[in-house]
Amino acid sequence: MTVEVDRFRRECYRRGAELAGLLGDWTAGPGPLYRKLADALARAAEEGALRAGERLPAERELATALAVSRATVVGAYDELRARDVVERRQGSGTRVRRGRRPPRSDGRVRGGQAGRIFQRLIDGPGPLISLACAAEGGAGEVADALDEVAAHDIGALLGTHGYYPRGLPALREAIAEYHSARGLPTHPDEVLVTTGAHQALVLVAEVYLRRSATVVVESPSWPACLDVFRAQGAELVPVPLDGEGIDPRPLAAALAEHEPALLYVMPTYHNPTGLMTSEARRRRVVELAAKWDVPVLEDNAYAGRALAPDAVDLPPLAAYAPPEAEVVTVESLGKAVWGGLRVGWVRAPVELIERCARRKALADLGTPVIDQAVAARLVPRMGEISRRRAVDQRERFALLERLLRERLPEWTWRRPDGGSSLWVALPGESADVFAQLALRHGVEVIPGSAMDPTGAHDNHLRIPFTHPPEVLAEVVDRLARAWTELRRHGPRDVPRLHPIV
Structure with a gap:
């Protein structure tokens, strides 16, 4: 009985948290909270994000998820009933009214947990500081490479048809040499150039996955990647990290x-x-995968982002694989050089590259050739670019750690080996609830529930250190004010969630 009650409470809380994520920055602007909440819910219904007949969470569920009083939600629901947006039926709860004309398109980004992250990129900058995207500006070497392409390559490129579904030969050769130098012997025929690492994941997923297939993933993981597999109808099996x-x-x-x-x-x-x-763990992972005949997709989008001054990236998993193992390596220039180039790649057996190339040709006929020519001049310099940029990276990381220790000493984290963010644990509080309070203080954070569906990291936040120092200082100041509000004024009745096994 206790398990069933816990399961029910967890599902109720999840519904409220999902709707909270859908509403986004609903507290912005003037007016009482209940009216702003009513406006946001009405807009979601008008745009089709809430469907006709869909049941809204109970007042207490939504109040908990949004970190507001129950009276605020009651007032919002009353307002929506007065506007004829929702209806309340005995025993059926509050539902979006049927008979409302469905929109042709709501104009919002779909895509599961990652949708709100991508929507923030579309909405653009504003007074809200968003921590949804852990990326920084481009390396100065990009401008140098552009000049070199204009001076030496553009004439030859214009003399071709410009379509390279597998990738520009010069870039594929550069990527093959890059992997070979890192301990993974690679031939250009084992490389497919993609429009960023995200497209690479999509192409690989299309090759391997059929509806109702299963994908084993790390827990936590990044929601945009997990949604790629869900889009193919796959079921995810999470496995924890140590x-x-x-x-x-x-x-x-x-x-x-x-x-x-x-x-x-x-x-x-x-x-x-x-x-x-x-x-040692890399060897063990590929041995297990080979034993059970499971292909491995390794995503090394953050390669070259070490924090320790003397750290050296280990070779990809594929370098440790026994002959019978099948390992697909995905990487890009997005984090190491600049996301604006939108150049990534797949390194895999030739047969798989051919399958992915056919899908790539159907998708876009090939990544823009000028971007590839620039990338071909940057890939050989990735080591020096990473080393130079690491100086600023370490300074921003040290600043964020110092500010968090000073202003939020209760928060804890494991010092990362590299990457672009801290994975922070909040003591005894739901990160979903805190995220709602942080919005009211002008910061958008991604709670752990978006990255781990098991509930094991519901008290975690990802905080990137890619912003300039003055922005990081403002971020921590706003987070500290939101944390003080939560600790002083609640809510305290958030159900403690545990995975049901």
């Missing part, structure tokens, strides 16, 4: 029990924890 990477015992059990179509890991500066999977 201090060396994905935990081999539950991994072995998951591979044996579920016979997954794919194992997805981020071994080099895992997002969001910043963990570097150890060499």
